[in-house]
């Protein structure tokens with residue numbers, strides 16, 4: 001078995017007994033039932049994921065920032081030059097980015113992983129080099145990657161997750177750096193949710209109206225060129241939608257789908273037969289999206305929770321979910337970014353974001369901000385007294 005297949009085979013969905021025990025435990029604590037709102041759901045979710053109640057404290061956290069470049073940048077989809085990807089890697093390594101400040105604030109370690117930066121980077125502490133290619137090809141002309149490259153990047157992400165967990169991390173936070181990666185993110189979201197580029201494409205790093213219109217057109221072309229557009233192969237037919245990861249069919253993603261073939265599971269809506277998740281990833285994804293999907297799978301296989309950052313992580317999680325539906329049970333949506341596609345991805349995954357501050361940065365910043373909330377939710381399960389133990393009268397008793 002390959003590392004990817006092994007990892008997928010090791011992933012278990014939430015444990016029903018631990019979920020039930022965590023719910024009962026929440027209800028026995030000295031507070032009105034439900035008073036902690038969404039934090040109660042988070043604590044119960046982590047118990048299900050860990051298969052034990054209370055779940056382990058998700059501390060310390062480790063942020064991995066996966067960096068890569070994008071061939072589609074040449075289509076003018078980002079206001080920023082491509083070199084900023086490599087320059088920001090230098091900034092992360094020097095400790096000067098927003099992600100570094102937020103990581104310091106929450107006590108998280110920072111690892112930067114070069115999975116596809118279009119430049120050779122100087123070795124430095126905190127930099128892991130798992131370069132699969134010097135950036136992707138232009139998805140508007142054909143597949144951005146080969147399936148082999150996508151698998152190599154997925155496995156790089158799995159290896160990073162394993163490594164960080166091996167070094168003591170008890171919570172993983174996803175991060176990304178890649179100029180033009182909101183274009184690839186929107187394309188993946190269209191492919192996996194069946195939504196239109198018009199509704200999921202956002203301004204990324206500040207696209208003006210003209211750039212936004214071009215971005216939508218480029219994504220539409222990429223989906224068509226790669227056979228992923230509605231109408232490019234039986235769109236809307238029941239055959240095409242069956243077993244696909246299409247909108248309104250969150251449970252129809254089938255089992256592990258790593259064959260690269262067209263077996264109808266884990267693919268995209270609007271095509272008959274549905275394309276495999278791996279082919280879809282290779283067609284319109286980025287190397288950092290593939291690596292983040294692998295990072296999610298690696299965390300899930302180790303039963304270590306993964307806090308997802310923004311739209312890049314959300315789109316990568318769609319890939320992970322299509323490959324291994326149980327992986328979603330190990331994810332927490334850290335925040336909801338201002339990119340419109342992010343909400344579509346989270347809806348499809350059935351995840352509720354913890355923080356909403358109109359942030360649109362990436363790097364892992366939104367995921368890091370959510371980490372103290374996730375810790376607080378779990379600490380309640382370890383430290384808060386029950387009605388019985390504290391001698392507080394329960395209205396239900």
Ligand SMILES: Cc1cc2ncn([C@H]3O[C@H](COP(=O)(O)O)[C@@H](O)[C@H]3O)c2cc1C
Nearest residue numbers: 078176177178179180181182204205361362
């Ligand atoms: C200085 C700078 C720092 C960043 N940190 C994250 N991103 C974010 O913006 C990029 C995606 O936006 P688009 O698709 O519009 O290019 C990604 O690199 C993402 O991580 C940054 C972007 C810039 C310019």
Ligand SMILES: O=C(O)c1cccnc1
Nearest residue numbers: 204310311337360361362
């Ligand atoms: O939603 C995000 O994470 C995001 C938005 C814009 C640019 N980079 C990332």
